[in-house]
Amino acid sequence: MLQEVTSVQFTVGKLDAGMAILLSPDHHLIEFPATILPEGVTTGSIVNLTIERNQDEERRQRDEFLTLQEDIHTSFSQTPEPPALAVKSVTQTSITVRWDPLRLHAAELRGIDVYRNGQKLALQVAPTAVSAKLSGLDVNQEYEIWVVVRTSAGSFESNHVTARTHTMENLTGISVSFGVFANEGEVEPLVDLLARIGASYTDDLTTDNTHLICTVPRGPKYEKAVEWNIPVVGPEFLKACEAQGKIQPSHSFYVSNPTAKGSGEK
Numbered sequence: 357m358l359q360e361v362t363s364v365q366f367t368v369g370k371l372d373a374g375m376a377i378l379l380s381p382d383h384h385l386i387e388f389p390a391t392i393l394p395e396g397v398t399t400g401s402i403v404n405l406t407i408e409r410n411q412d413e414e415r416r417q418r419d420e421f422l423t424l425q426e427d428i429h430t431s432f433s434q435t436p437e438p439p440a441l442a443v444k445s446v447t448q449t450s451i452t453v454r455w456d457p458l459r460l461h462a463a464e465l466r467g468i469d470v471y472r473n474g475q476k477l478a479l480q481v482a483p484t485a486v487s488a489k490l491s492g493l494d495v496n497q498e499y500e501i502w503v504v505v506r507t508s509a510g511s512f513e514s515n516h517v518t519a520r521t522h523t524m525e526n527l528t529g530i531s532v533s534f535g536v537f538a539n540e541g542e543v544e545p546l547v548d549l550l551a552r553i554g555a556s557y558t559d560d561l562t563t564d565n566t567h568l569i570c571t572v573p574r575g576p577k578y579e580k581a582v583e584w585n586i587p588v589v590g591p592e593f594l595k596a597c598e599a600q601g602k603i604q605p606s607h608s609f610y611v612s613n614p615t616a617k618g619s620g621e622k
Contacts, residue, residue: 361406361407361408362406362407362408363404363405363406363407364380364404364405364407365380365381365402365403365404366378366379366380366386366388366402366403366404366405367379367400367401367402368393368397368398368399368400368401368402368403369385369399370399371390371397371398371399374389374390374391375387375388375389375390376388376389376390376393376397378403378405388405431461431462432461432462434461434462435461435463435509435510435512436458436459436460436461436463436505436507436509436510436512437458437459437460437461437512438505438512438513438514438515439455439456439458439503439505439512439514440455440456440514440515441453441454441455441501441502441503441514441515441516441517442454442455442517443517443519444487444564445529445531445564446519446520446521446522446529447521447522447529447530447566448495448496448521448522448523448524448526448529448603449491449492449493449494449495449521450489450490450491450492450493450521451489451490451493451499451501451519451521452487452488452489452490452564453470453487453488453490453501453503453517453519454486454487455486455487455503455514456486457486458505460505460507460509462509463507463508463509464507464508465483465505465506465507466506466507466508467481467483467505467506468481468483468485468488468503468504468505468506469481469503469504469506470488470490470501470502470503471501471502471503471504472490472499472500472501473499473500474500477490481503487564488503489563489564493521494521495521495522495523495524496520496521496522496523496524497520497521498518498519498520499518499519499520499521500516500517500518501516501517501518501519502514502515502516502517522603523602524602524603525601525602526603527553527554527555527597527598527602527603528553528554528555528556529555529566530550530553530555530556530566530567530594530597530603531555531556531557531558531564531565531566531567532550532555532556532557532558532565532566532567532568532569532594533557533558533559533560533561533562533565533567533568533569533577534546534557534568534569534570535561535568535569535570535572535573535575535577535578535581535588536570536571536572536573536574536575536577536578537570537571537572538571538572539571542571542591546569546591546594549594549595549598550594552598553594553597553598555594555597561577561580561581561586563584563586565586566586566587567586567587567588567589567593567606568581568586568587568588568589569589569590569591569593569594570588570590570611571590571591571611572611573588573611573612587606587607587610588610588611588612589606589609589610589611590609590610590611592609593606593608593609596608596609
């Protein structure tokens with residue numbers, strides 16, 4: 357809607373460097389961009405300037421500004437959401453907890469702290485991590501675990517979870533991946549063995565695996581196991597676990613020098 361039209365007559369007094377000096381009938385001077393004057397206008401020319409109020413554009417820009425304000429308020433008024441913690445896996449000496457990707461909204465992440473039985477752990481957790489592994493725990497012990505997310509908008513504590521490490525007779529925490537075998541026919545019987553003892557295996561090696569099973573210490577999985585300090589053991593490890601009915605020390609079944617990959621028992 358265009359309304360409140362006003363037309364005023366001016367005399368061009370001077371043109372200089374892209375600016376025109378206009379003189380009104382009541383002797384008011386105004387500066388006006390010469391580039392938008394009609395072609396051929398010179399000093400002494402008389403021009404009419406018509407001014408109209410554009411209320412439709414006013415309304416559009418006002419609505420646009422209010423929408424922007426609302427978007428900013430929505431984005432920056434939402435506080436980060438506390439992580440929802442759950443137990444991912446348990447072994448005789450470790451507990452792995454997980455959480456969904458963090459929803460921080462406009463806040464910046466400052467760090468993720470892991471607590472066990474009221475004590476903050478010196479555990480480095482990557483900003484993009486969605487899990488944390490607590491190692492070196494006692495066998496058959498109960499632990500209370502939670503995480504605290506530190507952000508630019510404050511600290512937010514997750515729910516607390518309770519988990520008990522396995523007894524030596526509980527083999528369900530074993531999670532292996534198979535590496536290189538001199539005889540690939542050995543793998544299938546080992547898969548059946550895992551099913552009998554309630555353990556599991558994965559095709560890909562991840563930090564969640566407790567052991568790499570192989571007879572030939574080479575290949576991409578072996579290199580990753582060395583890097584991640586995952587025990588690399590032979591098939592005899594699983595056979596001994598089944599025969600003895602309890603978890604066996606990894607170092608007794610290494611397929612190569614244990615100092616090459618660490619001797620941490622899992």
